Amino acid sequence: KNEVEQSPQNLTAQEGEFITINCSYSVGISALHWLQQHPGGGIVSLFMLSSGKKKHGRLIATINIQEKHSSLHITASHPRDSAVYICAVRAGGTSYGKLTFGQGTILTVHP
Amino acid sequence: GAGVSQSPSNKVTEKGKDVELRCDPISGHTALYWYRQSLGQGLEFLIYFQGNSAPDKSGLPSDRFSAERTGGSVSTLTIQRTQQEDSAVYLCASSLFAGEYNEQFFGPGTRLTVL
Numbered sequence: 704k705n706e707v708e709q710s711p712q713n714l715t716a717q718e719g720e721f722i723t724i725n726c727s728y729s730v731g732i733s734a735l736h737w738l739q740q741h742p743g744g745g746i747v748s749l750f751m752l753s754s755g756k757k758k759h760g761r762l763i764a765t766i767n768i769q770e771k772h773s774s775l776h777i778t779a780s781h782p783r784d785s786a787v788y789i790c791a792v793r794a795g796g797t798s799y800g801k802l803t804f805g806q807g808t809i810l811t812v813h814p
Numbered sequence: 815g816a817g818v819s820q821s822p823s824n825k826v827t828e829k830g831k832d833v834e835l836r837c838d839p840i841s842g843h844t845a846l847y848w849y850r851q852s853l854g855q856g857l858e859f860l861i862y863f864q865g866n867s868a869p870d871k872s873g874l875p876s877d878r879f880s881a882e883r884t885g886g887s888v889s890t891l892t893i894q895r896t897q898q899e900d901s902a903v904y905l906c907a908s909s910l911f912a913g914e915y916n917e918q919f920f921g922p923g924t925r926l927t928v929l
Binding site for chain 2: 736738745746747748751789791800801802803804805806807
Protein backbone atom coordinates (compact mmCIF):
# COMPACT_ATOMS: atom_id res chain seq x y z
CA LYS A 704 0.00 0.00 0.00
CA ASN A 705 1.34 3.43 -0.94
CA GLU A 706 2.08 5.85 1.87
CA VAL A 707 0.02 8.49 0.05
CA GLU A 708 -3.24 7.59 -1.64
CA GLN A 709 -5.34 9.94 -3.73
CA SER A 710 -8.91 9.57 -4.88
CA PRO A 711 -10.35 9.62 -7.38
CA GLN A 712 -7.65 8.77 -9.90
CA ASN A 713 -9.69 10.35 -12.68
CA LEU A 714 -12.36 13.00 -12.37
CA THR A 715 -14.52 14.54 -15.05
CA ALA A 716 -16.69 17.54 -14.34
CA GLN A 717 -18.81 20.13 -16.09
CA GLU A 718 -17.84 23.76 -15.92
CA GLY A 719 -19.14 25.35 -12.76
CA GLU A 720 -19.22 22.20 -10.66
CA PHE A 721 -17.72 21.95 -7.19
CA ILE A 722 -14.82 19.50 -7.16
CA THR A 723 -13.18 17.59 -4.33
CA ILE A 724 -9.98 15.59 -4.52
CA ASN A 725 -8.95 13.54 -1.52
CA CYS A 726 -5.58 12.52 -0.12
CA SER A 727 -4.97 10.01 2.65
CA TYR A 728 -1.61 9.17 4.11
CA SER A 729 -0.38 6.52 6.46
CA VAL A 730 2.58 8.16 8.15
CA GLY A 731 2.97 11.02 10.58
CA ILE A 732 3.73 14.15 8.64
CA SER A 733 5.08 17.61 9.24
CA ALA A 734 3.60 19.17 6.10
CA LEU A 735 1.41 18.35 3.14
CA HIS A 736 1.63 19.90 -0.32
CA TRP A 737 -0.88 20.14 -3.13
CA LEU A 738 0.68 20.51 -6.57
CA GLN A 739 -0.81 21.14 -10.00
CA GLN A 740 0.68 19.75 -13.19
CA HIS A 741 -0.63 20.94 -16.54
CA PRO A 742 -0.24 19.04 -19.80
CA GLY A 743 3.29 19.72 -20.93
CA GLY A 744 4.64 19.00 -17.48
CA GLY A 745 5.00 22.26 -15.58
CA ILE A 746 4.39 21.79 -11.85
CA VAL A 747 3.10 24.55 -9.63
CA SER A 748 2.81 24.43 -5.87
CA LEU A 749 -0.76 25.30 -4.87
CA PHE A 750 -0.73 24.88 -1.11
CA MET A 751 1.51 23.83 1.72
CA LEU A 752 -0.22 23.15 5.00
CA SER A 753 0.29 21.43 8.30
CA SER A 754 -3.07 22.15 9.93
CA GLY A 755 -6.47 23.66 9.28
CA LYS A 756 -7.48 25.22 6.03
CA LYS A 757 -6.08 27.50 3.34
CA LYS A 758 -7.86 29.34 0.55
CA HIS A 759 -6.53 30.89 -2.61
CA GLY A 760 -9.06 32.19 -5.08
CA ARG A 761 -11.36 29.31 -6.02
CA LEU A 762 -9.11 26.73 -4.40
CA ILE A 763 -9.46 25.52 -0.84
CA ALA A 764 -7.25 22.98 0.92
CA THR A 765 -8.03 21.37 4.25
CA ILE A 766 -6.16 18.92 6.40
CA ASN A 767 -7.17 16.75 9.34
CA ILE A 768 -4.02 15.59 11.07
CA GLN A 769 -5.81 13.15 13.39
CA GLU A 770 -7.54 11.42 10.46
CA LYS A 771 -4.44 11.67 8.22
CA HIS A 772 -6.53 13.15 5.45
CA SER A 773 -6.51 16.23 3.24
CA SER A 774 -8.90 17.53 0.63
CA LEU A 775 -8.49 19.95 -2.24
CA HIS A 776 -11.67 21.71 -3.31
CA ILE A 777 -12.24 23.73 -6.47
CA THR A 778 -15.31 25.94 -6.53
CA ALA A 779 -16.94 27.03 -9.80
CA SER A 780 -14.63 24.81 -11.83
CA HIS A 781 -13.42 25.98 -15.22
CA PRO A 782 -11.84 24.15 -18.18
CA ARG A 783 -8.52 25.81 -17.37
CA ASP A 784 -8.53 23.86 -14.09
CA SER A 785 -8.00 20.70 -16.14
CA ALA A 786 -4.71 19.29 -14.90
CA VAL A 787 -3.19 16.60 -12.72
CA TYR A 788 -3.41 17.39 -9.02
CA ILE A 789 -0.78 15.80 -6.82
CA CYS A 790 -0.67 15.42 -3.07
CA ALA A 791 2.75 15.14 -1.42
CA VAL A 792 3.75 14.74 2.20
CA ARG A 793 6.85 15.41 4.17
CA ALA A 794 7.03 12.63 6.74
CA GLY A 795 7.78 13.71 10.28
CA GLY A 796 11.24 12.75 11.46
CA THR A 797 12.66 12.37 7.97
CA SER A 798 14.96 14.80 6.30
CA TYR A 799 13.22 18.01 5.48
CA GLY A 800 13.73 17.75 1.76
CA LYS A 801 12.14 14.40 1.12
CA LEU A 802 8.60 14.44 -0.25
CA THR A 803 6.49 11.35 -0.84
CA PHE A 804 3.94 11.75 -3.61
CA GLY A 805 0.49 10.42 -4.34
CA GLN A 806 -0.19 9.03 -7.78
CA GLY A 807 -2.10 12.12 -8.86
CA THR A 808 -5.69 12.85 -9.83
CA ILE A 809 -6.41 13.66 -13.47
CA LEU A 810 -9.10 16.35 -13.61
CA THR A 811 -10.92 17.21 -16.82
CA VAL A 812 -13.43 20.04 -16.79
CA HIS A 813 -15.67 20.27 -19.82
CA PRO A 814 -17.23 23.57 -20.97
CA GLY B 815 16.66 34.22 -13.10
CA ALA B 816 12.95 34.39 -12.56
CA GLY B 817 12.46 30.68 -12.02
CA VAL B 818 14.13 27.30 -11.94
CA SER B 819 15.63 26.40 -15.29
CA GLN B 820 16.72 23.01 -16.57
CA SER B 821 18.70 21.91 -19.56
CA PRO B 822 18.38 20.26 -21.91
CA SER B 823 14.61 20.19 -22.20
CA ASN B 824 14.81 16.93 -24.13
CA LYS B 825 17.56 14.35 -24.30
CA VAL B 826 17.61 11.23 -26.41
CA THR B 827 20.46 8.83 -25.80
CA GLU B 828 21.47 5.29 -26.52
CA LYS B 829 21.50 2.60 -23.91
CA GLY B 830 24.85 2.46 -22.15
CA LYS B 831 25.75 6.11 -22.66
CA ASP B 832 26.22 8.59 -19.82
CA VAL B 833 24.04 11.70 -19.57
CA GLU B 834 24.22 14.91 -17.57
CA LEU B 835 21.18 16.96 -16.68
CA ARG B 836 21.54 20.49 -15.41
CA CYS B 837 19.48 22.55 -12.99
CA ASP B 838 19.77 26.26 -12.25
CA PRO B 839 17.81 27.07 -9.09
CA ILE B 840 16.23 30.36 -8.20
CA SER B 841 18.92 32.78 -7.06
CA GLY B 842 19.26 32.74 -3.28
CA HIS B 843 17.55 29.40 -2.77
CA THR B 844 19.66 27.20 -0.56
CA ALA B 845 17.77 23.94 -1.09
CA LEU B 846 17.67 22.04 -4.37
CA TYR B 847 15.78 18.85 -5.14
CA TRP B 848 15.77 16.30 -7.94
CA TYR B 849 12.71 14.20 -8.75
CA ARG B 850 11.82 11.70 -11.45
CA GLN B 851 8.47 11.11 -13.13
CA SER B 852 8.32 7.94 -15.16
CA LEU B 853 5.58 7.34 -17.73
CA GLY B 854 2.43 6.23 -15.97
CA GLN B 855 4.02 6.61 -12.56
CA GLY B 856 3.99 9.28 -9.92
CA LEU B 857 6.74 11.60 -8.88
CA GLU B 858 9.69 10.02 -7.12
CA PHE B 859 12.21 11.75 -4.89
CA LEU B 860 15.84 11.25 -5.90
CA ILE B 861 18.14 13.57 -3.94
CA TYR B 862 18.21 16.94 -2.26
CA PHE B 863 20.85 19.45 -1.25
CA GLN B 864 20.63 21.95 1.59
CA GLY B 865 23.36 24.54 1.71
CA ASN B 866 26.73 22.98 2.50
CA SER B 867 25.26 19.96 4.29
CA ALA B 868 25.76 16.46 2.95
CA PRO B 869 23.00 15.71 0.43
CA ASP B 870 20.20 13.28 1.16
CA LYS B 871 20.77 10.64 -1.52
CA SER B 872 18.24 8.17 -0.16
CA GLY B 873 16.07 8.26 -3.29
CA LEU B 874 18.72 7.49 -5.87
CA PRO B 875 17.67 4.19 -7.51
CA SER B 876 21.16 2.82 -8.15
CA ASP B 877 24.83 3.72 -8.02
CA ARG B 878 24.62 4.72 -11.67
CA PHE B 879 22.93 7.89 -10.48
CA SER B 880 24.86 10.73 -8.88
CA ALA B 881 24.41 14.44 -8.40
CA GLU B 882 26.51 17.34 -7.37
CA ARG B 883 25.91 20.94 -6.61
CA THR B 884 28.76 23.31 -7.22
CA GLY B 885 29.12 26.57 -5.36
CA GLY B 886 25.76 26.12 -3.70
CA SER B 887 23.96 26.96 -6.93
CA VAL B 888 23.89 24.92 -10.15
CA SER B 889 23.34 21.19 -9.86
CA THR B 890 24.12 18.37 -12.26
CA LEU B 891 22.42 14.97 -12.18
CA THR B 892 24.53 12.32 -13.89
CA ILE B 893 23.27 8.95 -15.03
CA GLN B 894 25.96 6.52 -16.07
CA ARG B 895 25.45 3.57 -18.42
CA THR B 896 21.84 4.55 -19.06
CA GLN B 897 19.17 1.88 -19.24
CA GLN B 898 15.78 2.01 -20.92
CA GLU B 899 14.07 2.10 -17.53
CA ASP B 900 15.84 5.42 -16.88
CA SER B 901 13.54 7.05 -19.45
CA ALA B 902 11.51 9.63 -17.56
CA VAL B 903 11.05 13.33 -16.96
CA TYR B 904 13.63 14.55 -14.47
CA LEU B 905 12.41 17.52 -12.47
CA CYS B 906 14.42 19.92 -10.37
CA ALA B 907 12.99 22.18 -7.69
CA SER B 908 14.41 24.72 -5.29
CA SER B 909 13.27 26.40 -2.12
CA LEU B 910 14.61 29.12 0.10
CA PHE B 911 15.43 26.56 2.76
CA ALA B 912 14.68 22.85 3.12
CA GLY B 913 12.41 23.28 6.13
CA GLU B 914 8.96 21.81 5.95
CA TYR B 915 7.29 25.21 5.60
CA ASN B 916 9.19 26.22 2.51
CA GLU B 917 7.43 26.14 -0.84
CA GLN B 918 9.24 24.32 -3.61
CA PHE B 919 9.44 25.90 -7.06
CA PHE B 920 9.73 23.43 -9.91
CA GLY B 921 11.62 23.67 -13.16
CA PRO B 922 10.12 22.59 -16.50
CA GLY B 923 11.93 19.24 -16.44
CA THR B 924 14.20 17.33 -18.77
CA ARG B 925 12.58 14.54 -20.76
CA LEU B 926 15.11 11.71 -21.06
CA THR B 927 14.56 8.97 -23.61
CA VAL B 928 16.93 6.00 -23.61
CA LEU B 929 16.75 4.00 -26.83
